[in-house]
Amino acid sequence: MHEIRIAEDLSTIVVDTAKREKLLNVTKVNICFGKLVQIVPEIFELAFREAVRNTPASNAMLHIEILSVEMRCMKCGSDFHLIDNQYVCKRCMSDEIKIIQGKELFIKSIEGE
Numbered sequence: 775m776h777e778i779r780i781a782e783d784l785s786t787i788v789v790d791t792a793k794r795e796k797l798l799n800v801t802k803v804n805i806c807f808g809k810l811v812q813i814v815p816e817i818f819e820l821a822f823r824e825a826v827r828n829t830p831a832s833n834a835m836l837h838i839e840i841l842s843v844e845m846r847c848m849k850c851g852s853d854f855h856l857i858d859n860q861y862v863c864k865r866c867m868s869d870e871i872k873i874i875q876g877k878e879l880f881i882k883s884i885e886g887e
């Protein structure tokens with residue numbers, strides 16, 4: 775379950791940021807996941823709760839946004855969404871595909887007071 779490791783990494787960032795920004799209480803954390811990261815949001819949230827226990831972020835609301843998978847064909851340059859795990863360009867049928875969105879994992883913003 776990589777959710778636990780990711781939750782621990784992200785909670786460290788949240789707590790460090792709260793310290794740096796002198797936040798006593800983190801109210802909301804907005805997180806973006808690419809679809810390819812394959813997070814189960816419920817498991818992630820549980821792991822995150824555990825990781826931020828006894829920190830200024832212990833009561834933070836978690837908002838998780840899942841980003842769709844976007845790809846670009848390296849042959850004809852067209853962009854498209856991944857559908858049915860078909861890594862083939864719909865226009866020219868090339869399989870020289872680059873993933874331009876869907877593997878990211880980042881904290882979009884942290885709110886607090």
Ligand SMILES: [Zn+2]
Nearest residue numbers: 847850863866
């Ligand atoms: Zn193409």
